[in-house]
Amino acid sequence: MAARVLNLACLSRVGLRSQHIRLPRRTLAALTFTPKTLQNERALGVSGLYRGLHTSPRWAQEAAKTSGDPQSYEFQAETRMLLDIVAKSLYSEKEVFIRELISNASDAIEKARYLALQGTQMDSSEADMKIHITTDKYDKTFTIQDSGLGMTKEELIENLGTIARSGSKMFIKELQEAGTTDPQSIIGQFGVGFYSAFMVAEKVEVYSRSRLPNSVGFCWASDGCGKYTIEECEGVEPGTKIVCHLKIADREYADEQTPLWLMDPKEVSPEQHDEFYRFVGSAYDKPRFVLHYRTDAPIDLRCVLYVPEGKPGLFDLNREKDSSVSLYCRRVLIMNKAENVLPKWLRFMKGVVDSEDIPLNLSRELLQDSALIRKLRTVIQNRVIRFLFDKSRKDTENYNKFFTDYGIFIKEGILSAQEQLEKEEMAKLLMYDSSAKPVGEKVTLPEYISRMQDDQKDIYYLATPSRELAESSPYFEALKKKNVEVLFCYEPYDEVVLMQLREFTDRKIISVEKQMRQSKESVDFDTSEGSLRRSEANELMDWLKTVLAGRCWSVKATPSLESHPCVVTVEEMGAARHFVRTQFSQIPEESRYSLLQPQLEINPSHPIITKLNDLRTSNPRLAELIAKQLFSNAMVVAGLVEDPRTVLTTMNELLQLALEKH
Numbered sequence: 275m276a277a278r279v280l281n282l283a284c285l286s287r288v289g290l291r292s293q294h295i296r297l298p299r300r301t302l303a304a305l306t307f308t309p310k311t312l313q314n315e316r317a318l319g320v321s322g323l324y325r326g327l328h329t330s331p332r333w334a335q336e337a338a339k340t341s342g343d344p345q346s347y348e349f350q351a352e353t354r355m356l357l358d359i360v361a362k363s364l365y366s367e368k369e370v371f372i373r374e375l376i377s378n379a380s381d382a383i384e385k386a387r388y389l390a391l392q393g394t395q396m397d398s399s400e401a402d403m404k405i406h407i408t409t410d411k412y413d414k415t416f417t418i419q420d421s422g423l424g425m426t427k428e429e430l431i432e433n434l435g436t437i438a439r440s441g442s443k444m445f446i447k448e449l450q451e452a453g454t455t456d457p458q459s460i461i462g463q464f465g466v467g468f469y470s471a472f473m474v475a476e477k478v479e480v481y482s483r484s485r486l487p488n489s490v491g492f493c494w495a496s497d498g499c500g501k502y503t504i505e506e507c508e509g510v511e512p513g514t515k516i517v518c519h520l521k522i523a524d525r526e527y528a529d530e531q532t533p534l535w536l537m538d539p540k541e542v543s544p545e546q547h548d549e550f551y552r553f554v555g556s557a558y559d560k561p562r563f564v565l566h567y568r569t570d571a572p573i574d575l576r577c578v579l580y581v582p583e584g585k586p587g588l589f590d591l592n593r594e595k596d597s598s599v600s601l602y603c604r605r606v607l608i609m610n611k612a613e614n615v616l617p618k619w620l621r622f623m624k625g626v627v628d629s630e631d632i633p634l635n636l637s638r639e640l641l642q643d644s645a646l647i648r649k650l651r652t653v654i655q656n657r658v659i660r661f662l663f664d665k666s667r668k669d670t671e672n673y674n675k676f677f678t679d680y681g682i683f684i685k686e687g688i689l690s691a692q693e694q695l696e697k698e699e700m701a702k703l704l705m706y707d708s709s710a711k712p713v714g715e716k717v718t719l720p721e722y723i724s725r726m727q728d729d730q731k732d733i734y735y736l737a738t739p740s741r742e743l744a745e746s747s748p749y750f751e752a753l754k755k756k757n758v759e760v761l762f763c764y765e766p767y768d769e770v771v772l773m774q775l776r777e778f779t780d781r782k783i784i785s786v787e788k789q790m791r792q793s794k795e796s797v798d799f800d801t802s803e804g805s806l807r808r809s810e811a812n813e814l815m816d817w818l819k820t821v822l823a824g825r826c827w828s829v830k831a832t833p834s835l836e837s838h839p840c841v842v843t844v845e846e847m848g849a850a851r852h853f854v855r856t857q858f859s860q861i862p863e864e865s866r867y868s869l870l871q872p873q874l875e876i877n878p879s880h881p882i883i884t885k886l887n888d889l890r891t892s893n894p895r896l897a898e899l900i901a902k903q904l905f906s907n908a909m910v911v912a913g914l915v916e917d918p919r920t921v922l923t924t925m926n927e928l929l930q931l932a933l934e935k936h
């Protein structure tokens with residue numbers, strides 16, 4: 275069995291998850307899986323300091339001195355029987371003893387907290403609650419210390435000398451019923467609690483001092499062979515410290531094991547990552563991407579970050595602050611769920627960040643606003659972006675799936691970033707359908723740029739609800755004719771993101787509608803086949819302005835259209851659509867058009883337009899209705915109509931007139 279005791283992943287293997295360690299909520303996690311570092315006074319002092327407590331820096335290593343004569347006691351008969359079996363057990367999953375001892379420590383803390391809340395007078399405050407685990411490879415010890423309720427002498431006798439608990443009792447009962455031929459086969463079915471320490475320890479010492487006022491410390495010790503001793507002890511901190519002196523065969527539990535994130539990335543197996551991910555992320559799925567890396571400059575950093583296999587839920591999207599990344603400094607846990615270590619948009623990532631450059635006494639306030647944390651965040655963000663961009667090129671299929679599930683976070687990142695450079699970095703990760711690619715194949719902005727024709731300056735996109743509508747869009751028509759690639763985006767916030775981004779590597783990002791509105795190309799009336807003549811077109815446009823007064827701000831003839839009679843353009847189509855979606859219902863009808871100032875662009879070669887020109891003299895009423903309907907239709911195509919019912923008002927009258935002659 276590989277040495278693994280102090281690896282967090284090992285705890286998950288023994289079925290221990292963070293929620294099993296029922297520490298008081300306000301207690302910042304106190305599991306510090308560092309053997310030698312814990313003996314370093316600084317680390318110890320800081321774990322206390324960090325929690326803002328006034329605990330002794332030597333909390334976990336008080337020099338307890340026995341001060342009385344050890345008194346010898348015999349275990350209760352049932353306990354002896356249990357101990358005998360446990361001690362000789364060949365039970366293969368011995369590491370369960372860690373879970374049992376942590377559970378007891380956690381229970382003791384809960385009890386102390388409960389009593390404090392009840393108003394019971396206690397030594398020191400509730401805020402001190404913590405559990406430390408240390409090992410010493412040379413002394414072959416595994417030590418767990420908690421600042422829980424502790425035990426009086428009577429309680430040590432009562433609790434550790436007799437079996438009161440149901441699990442152990444049932445174990446003994448089952449053994450008696452089954453005969454003792456194969457106790458190992460049933461040991462795993464019962465938690466044997468504190469006694470499980472004897473599976474790995476040849477001697478166990480329990481230093482304990484009750485938190486009740488005026489209590490003194492005691493040392494309980496036993497080799498698990500029928501007897502135990504209790505003697506008074508000085509220098510015992512309130513709470514309980516259990517020192518397991520390991521059997522030779524089990525000395526590996528005192529080994530210092532490098533935490534997974536400090537291991538060479540090549541040495542960590544996917545299974546280890548799966549296990550560790552579940553542990554740190556309190557998750558049940560697997561990671562879909564693993565970023566395990568280290569760097570020394572510009573900041574010392576050891577990271578293992580995971581992107582979950584599962585899709586984010588509504589809760590994850592709305593989650594404002596909660597992070598699933600733990601911050602360590604040289605393996606000492608500084609903060610669980612540390613906000614600000616990752617930018618907010620990366621809140622879907624889970625894992626561990628360990629940096630030697632982080633001061634051990636980092637407070638929550640410092641974490642909010644520290645140049646160092648900002649630097650850390652930038653370094654990690656850049657690395658994650660590089661990693662994801664790499665995935666987009668080398669593992670396209672999985673990246674596409676990732677983008678479908680988590681793309682919204684990237685868009686949020688772009689919207690919330692301050693610097694253009696930062697926005698553009700994130701924008702590398704965006705993916706869109708493209709007019710140059712078949713359905714389902716997506717392209718990134720760098721890919722788009724690599725295919726741009728020499729005379730193309732800008733990046734074009736069309737925001738539309740679907741591919742079908744994109745392909746048949748009048749706005750796309752002109753660029754399609756010229757064989758210019760257009761990105762299609764389907765989500766309402768896509769165009770807000772692209773509008774905010776404005777440019778990418780010095781190329782402007784422009785909607786096809788804007789391109790059309792800004793186009794300087796004019797209609798060549800002399801050569802356009804079937805087109806109105808210039809004078810006819812001018813007259814028609816003047817007439818249209820009158821008919822559509824109050825709704826249409828200007829009318830223009832465009833050479834860009836082919837199969838469509840007309841379109842509407844506004845100055846900033848994306849912003850206008852956003853405005854229509856979010857604000858329109860609060861604005862009176864007449865004010866809406868003056869805010870949008872729509873321009874009607876007509877195709878002077880289109881049969882509807884040429885016919886309309888004739889109709890305005892032969893049947894002015896029908897011509898007027900058609901003009902209004904054309905304008906309404908164009909507003910719908912532009913996505914500027916909030917309520918479709920408003921475009922139907924003239925429809926019945928129009929149909930009636932159209933059918934009159936039949």
Ligand SMILES: Nc1ncnc2c1ncn2[C@@H]1O[C@H](COP(=O)(O)OP(=O)(O)OP(=O)(O)O)[C@@H](O)[C@H]1O
Pocket residue numbers: 374377378379382420422423424425433434439440441465466467468469513514
């Ligand atoms: N760290 C500790 N601090 C205070 N009391 C402890 C500690 N560890 C054990 N005890 C006491 O010893 C008793 C026996 O522990 P053991 O693990 O055998 O069973 P248990 O924890 O009571 O059972 P269960 O795990 O089913 O709740 C506990 O009930 C508790 O009163």
